[in-house]
Structure formats: C-alpha cells, structure tokens
Amino acid sequence: MEYSPLIQAVKEGNIELVQQRLEGGDDVNVKVEGGWTPLHNAVKEGNKDIVQFLLEKGADPHIKKDNGATPFIVAGIVGNVELLKLFLSKGADINEYDNHGFTAFMEAAWYGHVEALEFLYENGAQVNLGRQTSEEQKKLRKGGNTALMDAAEQGHVNAVKILLKEMQADVNACDNRGRNALVHSLLNPKNKKVKQIIHLLLEYRADVNVRGEKGKTPLILAVEKEDVELVQMMLEHDGIDINDTDSDGNTALLTAVQKDQIDIVQLLCKNGATVDCEELIKTAQRNYNQNMVKLLRDYGARENCPAPSKVYEPKSQRWQSCLRNLYRIYRPMIGKLKIFIQEEYKIAETSEGGVYLGFYDGKEAAVKRFLEESQRAQQEINCIHHCQENNNLVTFYGRESQKGCLYLCFALCEKTLEEHLTDQGEAALKNENFQNILTSLFKAVQELHRCNYTHQDLHPGNILIDSKGEICLADFDKSEKLDEGRQKIKDDLKALGRLVLYVVQMGKNPFSKIESQSDTEVIEACINEEIKDLVQNLLRPGEECQNQLSEMLSHPFFWNCKMRYRFLRDVGNESDIKVGNSHSKILQELNSSTAFKNWRGKIDEDVMKKMNSFYKKSKKYYRNTVGDLLKFIRNMGEHVEEEKNKDMKSRIGEPSQYFQKLFPDLVIYVYKELRKMGYRKHFPSVNSS
Structure with a gap:
C-alpha cells in the first residue's frame, strides 16, 4: 500500500480525524511502503497523545517496519524520552535491534540525542553492544559498530563525551572490519567536529595504530584530510608508529607527498618520518613542486639510492639479546623466515620439535617446528584457519616448509601466564586485576567454541602475555572440532574452572596440583561465594554448555x-x-x-x-x-x-x-x-x- 488516510491524519497530528478513521473501520496496524504504520509515524512526529490513543485502540507496540525497526527504536531515532519510557512500559526490550543491528541506544548516539542516551543507559542499554548483522553480512565484515563509533562518525561531541566519561564506553572496541571509534571519526567527510572528537578519543587512549580500509592507520587517514592540525594531534599521541604503512605500502609521509601537502610533509619529517623511499622525490617532481623536492632532500631523501642500514632495536624486552644476535648473523632464508635451530634461540619445548625465535617477513616471531606430516601440526593449522578472526588468540603470521620440516610462525610474546604470576606474584595484579586476565581468556575460548573448535589443552603455559600486556591464547595442536555430545566443550570449561582458581590464587599453587583435585575440592578452595559460583558453573555445566561462557562473562565476578x-x-x-x-x-x-x-x-x-x-x-x-x-x-x-x-x-x-x-x-x-x-x-x- 502506498497511501493510507489514517497515516496521513497521524502525520497531520489530527487526533479527531484519526479517531474518525478508526471508528470507520481503518486498520490501526495498517502498513504503507517501507512497513510504516500509524504508530511508527506518530512516534516519528513525537505526538505522544496520538501514540497513546493508537495503543489504546489496539496498535501493536512491537510492530516492525520492513527494516525491522520497532516504534521503540524510532523513538530512539527522534530522541523522545517520554515515548521511550512509554514503550519500555509496554514490554520493549531495551537492547532490541532492527535488521541492520541498530538499537534505540545506537540510534540516539547516531543522531546525537544525549538525553535519550542517558535515559536508555540508566535503564540497562548495553553501551558496548556491537551492531548485530546477518551471517551473510558478517562474511563481508559488515556490522559490529558500537554507539561510540556512531557518535564519533557523526561528529556528536557531547554524545561522545558522555559515552566515554559517564558510560565507560570501550574506546578501543572494534567493528567487524577491525576499526575503532578513532577510525570512524575520520571516515565522514562531513564531520565538522572531527578535531574535537579525536581529542576526546585520544584523551581516553584510543589505539592510534589500528587500521581502516586498505590497512590505513588513523595517521594516514588524517593526512588524507589534508589538515596539519589534525596530523599534529595524532603525532602528539604516545605510541604512534609514524612509519607504519597501509596495505599498498604507503606511509603517512608518502601520502602527504602524493597529496602535495608541503606543510604536512615538513611536520612528518620534523617528527622523524623515514625518507628512505625513492618514490618521495619522484612523486614531488611529478607534481612539479620543487620546494617539496628541496625539503625532502634537506631531510635526507634521495633518488635511486639504497636504503641506509638501520640500527635494529628489538620490540621484545625479554628476548632482545638473542634477537639482536639473530638479526646480525647471516642465515639462509626459508621463504620469508629467518631462523637458526640452535639451543640459544629455543624459547619453549614441545612434544614434537620446540619453539624458536625467528623473523617472519621482518617481524619478530615465535616459530613452532614440526615434521611436515605431523597430525598435530595439521590440527593447529585447521584451527587457526577457522578461527583467524579471534582477536584473543596469538597472531598467526604464516607458514614455511623446508627439508621435511614445517614452520608455523606466530607473533612473539613476552611470557606465559605461569611465568607472569611466578615472577611477579601479587605485584602482577596491582596493575592488571585477575578479572581482566580471565575476561580475555574466556573470550578467547568462547570464540573458539563459536568457530566449532575446542582447545583441549588449556593450562597456564599456553596462555601468553604479549609486549603490550595483552592476554593471548596459544598452542592449538591438540584442538579438535566440536563433538556431537559437546563433551569436548565441557572439557574446556572444566579446565577454565581450574584456571580461575589458579589465577585468583595468583599462581601460589601449581596448576598441576589443581588439575589433580576433584571438582568438589576445587570448588571448596574458592575464596568467596562469587568465585565459587563461577567455578561451579564451569565445572558442572548444563546441557547448553556451548553458551555457558556468554553467561559466565556476564557473571558478577566480572562486574566493577x-x-x-x-x-x-x-x-x-x-x-x-x-x-x-x-x-x-x-x-x-x-x-x-x-x-x-x-x-x-x-x-x-x-x-x-x-x-x-x-x-x-x-x-x-x-x-x-x-x-x-x-x-x-x-x-x-x-x-x-x-x-x-x-x-x-x-x-x-x-x-x-x-x-x-x-x-x-x-x-x-x-x-x-x-x-x-x-x-x-x-x-x-x-x-x-
């Protein structure tokens, strides 16, 4: 239906005519193009009297448009707190979402309705909920956006401020493409408040090295906006990698030269951007910008000259001495891998070959060595392949083969959880509480299960701490696909229950001892009722065990x-x-x-x-x-x-x-x-x- 007299009366705000139409037999839930009903239109117009009248006359408070939006979600779009309150009283779910994954809270953020945001938050809206999408959309890496990303992208400064300061929005939550709010703030060319937004996000320590489309970092995106002040803001943030490249190999400096932005080029050079790229001079000359050419040459840029040798400084603190030696000596390359199978470079034992320091494609790596026909190696490869989007797993770089040996190359971490707790004891938990450790671990295992895999070897030696202090789950050579009876999930959950006790005891009791205890002994060893309840639910999961970790991640143990x-x-x-x-x-x-x-x-x-x-x-x-x-x-x-x-x-x-x-x-x-x-x-x- 393209036209409805009842809906037209609603749009005009004529409640008498609305009453006449309904008394004359018009359908109170009639839909026109797009699935718009009288109730949706009344909410859009913000006419509470007509909304209440329609509800009294039998309008469905949960009716959906073609895109899945309910009247409650439309109330979030227009930011009408009275109507939001009304629909909640009619049974609306505070976190209900339309077909594109938008909740009322996200809509309020998108349109910058601060009062509505605060009301929804106070009534239980999930601040960090990511946009839910169809499986097909997920395959295209669509969705996952949070309310903070929406407010940042649309330039709503007050909404961003409240989300960060009052609602503890996760500034580094990422969408399904791996983009955080910082990247989103730089996507919208109409965002006139981008500097204010970025200032807030950086104040709350947004990750400046995350990547957007084509691998572009926030610094590169800022350069593309051709705004010196914006680039300066990025450069002032600790930890930024000024020489990071996008997926095409372009640095921020090369991008600035391509854009013919001499002021930005000077700023980047002044802040230490490398000029070891022959394309810099060539690009400036193609732009007929001799001032740019001179500036680049003044900072050491040359045409067709070999890059000067760099002093290598390892990123890893723990392994820096060995890495310097390995970097210095000559070793024949195995594809992209440089490795020396010698005891001084071995960092861990395995049942089949050991883990060694190496460089994969120039990156510091931990390399697991297997026989090429190893069944365990194949299990690890299969698991990594199916679970590669799991951000809580140790990063997999690639694989190489030579002379009957298979090398699996991972991001190099600093220590295991066991070493972390043994080395530092209680001091380790002063700066990062055990809830954070276990949250990362639970999420890692949860994602494995969602990918239809189980780990089957969960213990402190397989939980790693990277150079940023983040928790990563590693070692998947015993991983298995889910069995029909879900017993293997239960095995992982039981191991997690014991790991909870191990972590909250700060590693004082060896994990092997906790493993040998009965479930009852483990439960009784818990130091308070919250931990006891959490552990008990892990050790004695119900039939719906595949969803157990989702519930456990919302357990009071993890609440601040x-x-x-x-x-x-x-x-x-x-x-x-x-x-x-x-x-x-x-x-x-x-x-x-x-x-x-x-x-x-x-x-x-x-x-x-x-x-x-x-x-x-x-x-x-x-x-x-x-x-x-x-x-x-x-x-x-x-x-x-x-x-x-x-x-x-x-x-x-x-x-x-x-x-x-x-x-x-x-x-x-x-x-x-x-x-x-x-x-x-x-x-x-x-x-x-």
Missing part, C-alpha cells in the same frame, strides 16, 4: 563496583520491592534467606535514622529483609546526592563502595536468586565492555 551498585539499585527499583508486595515471587525468594537479617545494624546509625524518617507518617520503616535492604540501597542512590542529604553523603562516602564493603555477598546472593527464577533483565553485560 559501579556495575554492582547499579544492579542492586535496579533490582531495588522493582515496583513489588518498592511497595513490599508480599505476594511477589521475586520478593518471596529474596526474603527467604536469613543471611542479611541484621543488615540495619550495619548501617551508620544516623544514616539509618534519617532514611527511616522519610516513612514517619506511614510508619512503614525499613525491616531486616533483603527486599528492604535493596529498597534502602535504591532510595539511597536516588537521594544521597541531594543538597539536603549531604550529611549522609559525608558519612558514607561513595555509596557503591560503602555497600560493597558492608555487604560483599549481597550481589551474588541476589544474582543467584534472580538467575534461578530466570529473571535476568537487570543483569549487566560485561561481554562487550
């Missing part, structure tokens, strides 16, 4: 203090809990425990007295139940920042830390009770954060 506090407040905000509905199943389950029966006595006496004073008229004072404790936490969160309550704030300090210290087991208790009932709406997601 603010997430825990938000969770307790959200549960305390349940209407049945606020009014103390004794017939509520949730309240009955939560109040069944006596573990927190004396909670009022733990609260600061003056604070307790003041909070009770608000119920002086009704005399419905706080009782020693879990439900009332959650209500107390919710009410405290709503009012503690008010000027009249500054005395309470001065007594308790930061509320999230105050309640965590007083009731360390409350979060896991509430989480387990809600999980038991299948009531998960308040569970925050850490998987994408």
Whole structure:
C-alpha cells in the first residue's frame, strides 16, 4: 500500500480525524511502503497523545517496519524520552535491534540525542553492544559498530563525551572490519567536529595504530584530510608508529607527498618520518613542486639510492639479546623466515620439535617446528584457519616448509601466564586485576567454541602475555572440532574452572596440583561465594554448555563496583520491592534467606535514622529483609546526592563502595536468586565492555 488516510491524519497530528478513521473501520496496524504504520509515524512526529490513543485502540507496540525497526527504536531515532519510557512500559526490550543491528541506544548516539542516551543507559542499554548483522553480512565484515563509533562518525561531541566519561564506553572496541571509534571519526567527510572528537578519543587512549580500509592507520587517514592540525594531534599521541604503512605500502609521509601537502610533509619529517623511499622525490617532481623536492632532500631523501642500514632495536624486552644476535648473523632464508635451530634461540619445548625465535617477513616471531606430516601440526593449522578472526588468540603470521620440516610462525610474546604470576606474584595484579586476565581468556575460548573448535589443552603455559600486556591464547595442536555430545566443550570449561582458581590464587599453587583435585575440592578452595559460583558453573555445566561462557562473562565476578551498585539499585527499583508486595515471587525468594537479617545494624546509625524518617507518617520503616535492604540501597542512590542529604553523603562516602564493603555477598546472593527464577533483565553485560 502506498497511501493510507489514517497515516496521513497521524502525520497531520489530527487526533479527531484519526479517531474518525478508526471508528470507520481503518486498520490501526495498517502498513504503507517501507512497513510504516500509524504508530511508527506518530512516534516519528513525537505526538505522544496520538501514540497513546493508537495503543489504546489496539496498535501493536512491537510492530516492525520492513527494516525491522520497532516504534521503540524510532523513538530512539527522534530522541523522545517520554515515548521511550512509554514503550519500555509496554514490554520493549531495551537492547532490541532492527535488521541492520541498530538499537534505540545506537540510534540516539547516531543522531546525537544525549538525553535519550542517558535515559536508555540508566535503564540497562548495553553501551558496548556491537551492531548485530546477518551471517551473510558478517562474511563481508559488515556490522559490529558500537554507539561510540556512531557518535564519533557523526561528529556528536557531547554524545561522545558522555559515552566515554559517564558510560565507560570501550574506546578501543572494534567493528567487524577491525576499526575503532578513532577510525570512524575520520571516515565522514562531513564531520565538522572531527578535531574535537579525536581529542576526546585520544584523551581516553584510543589505539592510534589500528587500521581502516586498505590497512590505513588513523595517521594516514588524517593526512588524507589534508589538515596539519589534525596530523599534529595524532603525532602528539604516545605510541604512534609514524612509519607504519597501509596495505599498498604507503606511509603517512608518502601520502602527504602524493597529496602535495608541503606543510604536512615538513611536520612528518620534523617528527622523524623515514625518507628512505625513492618514490618521495619522484612523486614531488611529478607534481612539479620543487620546494617539496628541496625539503625532502634537506631531510635526507634521495633518488635511486639504497636504503641506509638501520640500527635494529628489538620490540621484545625479554628476548632482545638473542634477537639482536639473530638479526646480525647471516642465515639462509626459508621463504620469508629467518631462523637458526640452535639451543640459544629455543624459547619453549614441545612434544614434537620446540619453539624458536625467528623473523617472519621482518617481524619478530615465535616459530613452532614440526615434521611436515605431523597430525598435530595439521590440527593447529585447521584451527587457526577457522578461527583467524579471534582477536584473543596469538597472531598467526604464516607458514614455511623446508627439508621435511614445517614452520608455523606466530607473533612473539613476552611470557606465559605461569611465568607472569611466578615472577611477579601479587605485584602482577596491582596493575592488571585477575578479572581482566580471565575476561580475555574466556573470550578467547568462547570464540573458539563459536568457530566449532575446542582447545583441549588449556593450562597456564599456553596462555601468553604479549609486549603490550595483552592476554593471548596459544598452542592449538591438540584442538579438535566440536563433538556431537559437546563433551569436548565441557572439557574446556572444566579446565577454565581450574584456571580461575589458579589465577585468583595468583599462581601460589601449581596448576598441576589443581588439575589433580576433584571438582568438589576445587570448588571448596574458592575464596568467596562469587568465585565459587563461577567455578561451579564451569565445572558442572548444563546441557547448553556451548553458551555457558556468554553467561559466565556476564557473571558478577566480572562486574566493577559501579556495575554492582547499579544492579542492586535496579533490582531495588522493582515496583513489588518498592511497595513490599508480599505476594511477589521475586520478593518471596529474596526474603527467604536469613543471611542479611541484621543488615540495619550495619548501617551508620544516623544514616539509618534519617532514611527511616522519610516513612514517619506511614510508619512503614525499613525491616531486616533483603527486599528492604535493596529498597534502602535504591532510595539511597536516588537521594544521597541531594543538597539536603549531604550529611549522609559525608558519612558514607561513595555509596557503591560503602555497600560493597558492608555487604560483599549481597550481589551474588541476589544474582543467584534472580538467575534461578530466570529473571535476568537487570543483569549487566560485561561481554562487550
């Protein structure tokens, strides 16, 4: 249908005519081209009265356009908080998405609606959710964009600021093409606020060496914008590789010469860009820019001259001495590989041949050596091939063969997790807590399982720390495809359960000892209820074990203090809990425990007295139940920042830390009770954060 009188009346905002059309028999859910319904149009127009009227007359609040957008998502596009609130009350899923993967939160970010962003965040929108797409689109590496990327690309400074500062958006989350928000901010030629956006992203330590289309780095993309100030901003960021190339071998300097941007060329040369490229002078001469030619020559550029020899400085701190020796000596190349099979260059033993230092295509590498017909080598190759998009696996560079030997070349890492904890002990966890270690590990194994592979050899020696301190999973020569009964997944999960205990004990007990213990012994060795619950779920997974890690990555073990506090407040905000509905199943389950029966006595006496004073008229004072404790936490969160309550704030300090210290087991208790009932709406997601 191309035209509907009812929809036309909605567009005109004529509620009397809308009523007449409906009384005359018009379909309240009629669709025109694109799947637009009266309700979608009323939301687009921001007409709350007509929206409510249509809903009263039977309009479907969950109806979708042809692109899958619901009225709730359209409300996110227009940034109407009242309508967002209304559709949530009608059962809209805060993270529902259309056929292109857009949620209401992403739409609000795309259009820069800050108030809508804040409302959706406060109601549980997943900040770091990546755009969900079809399998076909994923194969084309489409999707994966986050709200931060959208706001950055569209130049919405305030939205970017709030996403980073208030919502802890992951500045280095990448889409399915590996691009972060920094790259996205440089994609849109109409983005007039690009400098302000980039300043914010760099302030929050956005990765400046990530790559966009054709392997272009943010620096190269900035040069292409022909903006000196923008290039200067990039160069001032620590860690930038000024000489990095795109997939065509072009550096930022060569790109600037090609663009005939002499000011940018001078800036890059001044900051140490290498001029060892004969194309520089040639390109400048083709542009008839003799000033550019002179500038390049002043910095040492020459035509048709061999590149001067460089002093090699290893990137690896641990292996730098051996790498310098290997770099210096002559070795016949095996394809792109330079290697010397000698004991001083061996970095690890394997059951079949060992791991050696090497250079693959000029990059420092760890090289696993196998017999060419090795079954284990084939298993590793198959696993790497099918799981190459897994960012939490050690990077695979390539393979070479010679004289019956097969060499698999990987990015060189600094140490194993076992060495990391053994060398530094508790000091290792002061700068990177064990939640981060386990998050990376869980994600690595989760991605393996999604690719229909299992690792089958999870232990601290196969978990590596790279030069940036990132966790990488390695050694796939025992990996296997998923079996029909999912037993091999369960084997990985059981190993992960033991690794959790190993990590939280900071490696004090050898992993071999933990491996030899029974499941019950491992569970009993856990130091608190959260870790015990996490480990128990890994050691005793249910039938849906392939999705177990997704759930475990959202376990309270991985929540920070603010997430825990938000969770307790959200549960305390349940209407049945606020009014103390004794017939509520949730309240009955939560109040069944006596573990927190004396909670009022733990609260600061003056604070307790003041909070009770608000119920002086009704005399419905706080009782020693879990439900009332959650209500107390919710009410405290709503009012503690008010000027009249500054005395309470001065007594308790930061509320999230105050309640965590007083009731360390409350979060896991509430989480387990809600999980038991299948009531998960308040569970925050850490998987994408």
